[in-house]
Amino acid sequence: MIFKSNFTKKAALSAFAGAVAVAAMPAASFAQEQAAGRPPQGWFKVCTKQEDNDVCIVQNLLSASNGQLITAVGLISVRGKVERKVMQVSVPSARLIPPGIQMQIDGGKGVKLDYAICMPDKCIAEVPLSDGVLANLKKGGEVVFTSVNFQRAPNPIKISLNGFTGVFDGEPIEQSKLQERQRLLQEEMQKKAEDARKKLEEAQKAAKQN
Numbered sequence: 001m002i003f004k005s006n007f008t009k010k011a012a013l014s015a016f017a018g019a020v021a022v023a024a025m026p027a028a029s030f031a032q033e034q035a036a037g038r039p040p041q042g043w044f045k046v047c048t049k050q051e052d053n054d055v056c057i058v059q060n061l062l063s064a065s066n067g068q069l070i071t072a073v074g075l076i077s078v079r080g081k082v083e084r085k086v087m088q089v090s091v092p093s094a095r096l097i098p099p100g101i102q103m104q105i106d107g108g109k110g111v112k113l114d115y116a117i118c119m120p121d122k123c124i125a126e127v128p129l130s131d132g133v134l135a136n137l138k139k140g141g142e143v144v145f146t147s148v149n150f151q152r153a154p155n156p157i158k159i160s161l162n163g164f165t166g167v168f169d170g171e172p173i174e175q176s177k178l179q180e181r182q183r184l185l186q187e188e189m190q191k192k193a194e195d196a197r198k199k200l201e202e203a204q205k206a207a208k209q210n
Contacts, residue, residue, distance in 0.1 A: 043164050047172040053080035058168050060159055068092070069122055071145055071157045075129055075137075075168070085129035089113055089145050090122045091155075096148040101125045105140040105161075113145075123147075138165040 047056040056077045062070040072090040089101050095118070102110040111133070113125035127133075137143065138161075146156040 042160075042162075043167040045167050045170065045172045051081070053078050053082050056172060058164075062157065062159065071159065072122075073143075073145070073159065075134075077129075085134075086126055087113070087129045087133070088116070088124055088126045090124045091145070091147045091157075093118060093121060093123055094150045095123045096150065096152065097123075099148045102144075102146040104144045104146070105136045106142065107144075108136070110146075134168075137161060138168065140164075 043058060043060050045056060045058045047054065049055070058075040058077075060073045062072070064070055069090065069092060074088045074090075076084075076086050076088065078084040089103070091101060095115070097115055097118070099112075100115055101113040103113055104110050111127070113127045115123050116126040117124050140161045142158050142160050144156050144158050146154050148154050
C-alpha cells in the first residue's frame with residue numbers, strides 16, 4: 001500500500017506537470033493545426049516508464065490567452081508492478097473544497113471528483129477511472145467539469161470529446177512533436193502578450209489625449 005501511495009503521487013505530478021508545461025496532440029491533428037498557423041489543441045497521449053511500470057496519460061488542457069490554467073484533464077493508466085487507472089482534473093486555486101468537481105458527460109448524471117491536493121496555482125481532483133466512465137467518455141460528445149470558486153459561484157468548463165477514443169486507444173505522440181507543440185504554444189502566448197501590451201499602451205495614450 002505504501003508503494004501504491006508513493007507511486008500515485010509520482011503519477012499525479014507527472015500527469016499535470018506535463019499537461020501544464022507541454023500541450024501536445026495526435027500527429028494528424030498536429031499537422032493540420034500547424035498548416036493552418038494555429039497552436040494545436042485537443043486530446044493527446046504520452047507514455048513513459050516509471051520504475052517497473054508503464055504509465056500512459058491521455059490529457060487535454062485548456063488555458064487562457066495569458067497562459068493561465070483553466071482546466072487540465074489527465075487519464076492515467078498504469079501497468080506493470082502496479083495496475084491502476086485514475087482520472088485527475090486540475091482547476092485554478094481558490095476553490096471551495098467540499099463540493100469537489102462535478103463531471104457530466106452529455107448532460108447526464110453528475111459524478112463528484114474529490115480534491116486530492118491543492119497547490120498555490122491549482123487544485124487537483126482524483127477519482128478511479130472505471131470501465132463505465134471510460135465507455136461513456138468514448139461514446140460522448142462533450143464533458144463538463146464544474147468547480148465552485150471562493151465566491152460560491154459554479155464554474156462549468158466544457159471540453160469536447162471529439163477525437164478522444166482514437167487518442168486513448170492509439171499510439172502516444174512522439175517526443176519531437178511534443179517539443180514542437182511546446183514551441184508553437186510558447187510563440188502564441190508571447191504574441192498574445194505582445195498584443196495585449198500594445199492595446200494597453202494605445203488605451204493609455206488615448207486617455208492622456210482626452
